[in-house]
Amino acid sequence: MPDIDVDDIVTQSTVLHRDTPPSCSYRVHQPDFADTSLLAIHKEDIDLQARRMERLPIISLSDVCRLNRIKSSTFIGNFTGEEFEIVDDIESLATIERLLIVDCRDEADFKTGTLPGAINLPSKTSFEDPTSEVPISTLRPSLSSIKLISARGSRIIVVAGKDTRDGQAFAERLLSLGYPKLTILHGGFNLLSSLGATLELPDLREDS
């Protein structure tokens, strides 16, 4: 360890810091977390016991809005009637990368409304079970799975329904397939519905 070139470490760590959505490194015990907006992650929403078992970072709705260039007010319509602050950080917009939102609820739920641009890969039916030839579960072929495969390397945000553990389990399967930059939307659709989010009806033409 002492032989490590610390210049490399310093440079790399600042690049990683820049390229990671701030909420992914959020800690309850972090004294200086900057995002205190309504759509950020808040201390009281975190279950520390459960967190220890989670393999993948959560991402806040405010980071998703910022990264996806969605104005939070576009889908968190008239919630409490207040104007939402739009976090449009110029530095991060300059380094914006592609982003894919994966709604892992059942198709029936997906059809009732989802996040703008989301694809549907139901957690229960999107994976082939492991076999003796292929010991890890692989994605079942579908238009959505092709979209996911072609988005490998982009930021992938998994959004779960009522049971937010579904999102972790789904993302862990993608992790075992080597997908980088996987995150889970904090609170999933539960939080979105409690915020009174206006969801978008998915465009299903391509799937038909």
Next chain:
Amino acid sequence: MISPQLKIQIKIDIPPNLRSNIWSALLQVSGDTREMYRRINKCAIRETDRQIDVDIPRCHQYLEVIASPEGARKLKRVIKAWLVTNPGLTYWQGLDSLTVPFLVLHYDREDLAYASMSNFIPKYLNGLFQRDNAAVIQEYLAIFQQLICYHEPELANHLLDMDGQAFVPDLYAIPWFLTMFSHVFPIKKIFHLWDKLLVYDSSLPLFIAVAIMIRLKRQLMTFSFNDCILSFSG
């Protein structure tokens, strides 16, 4: 106060001869620190003294100033001053390593070393020196593991399943975070690392740790669980 323009310069590099002043400014050390330090009772015998006495002769001994009897006395005084003024916190092994960079930087001004670490710890090591720091450490390690998964899934998958054993951060990264890497690197490298740390928020240590893992990835991918244990315990 540091102007935004100066902060940009500092983010690029800190000249060694200005480091003590710049660090003090970044850590917002202010007031009559001499008088404040003088008033602290650093001689009172405390239950942690014995552990401190055991740890100091093993801490950064390649540094002449720290290995000297005078250096050891100064180090102990600064640590004890911090403990006296933070009654809710305790001495954990690692606090000695953490104090050394500040003492080396302000060798003739113990008060500044004390004041600097007093402002450094609440920002970068919040909660880690509580008597029961398990929840803070566990969350720290969990997020670190998640960030390895986020940036390096291949490495994460390898480390988490090594013939049924998982090489998890609990096995190697606690001293990294508890000493902000001061237990890991020699002093020159710590200065360089902390120069950056001090101009970032308190999430940077997590990314420093991920950067270390990425740097070691090629080796780690060929390692067994036992190789990993041996390589990180050295």
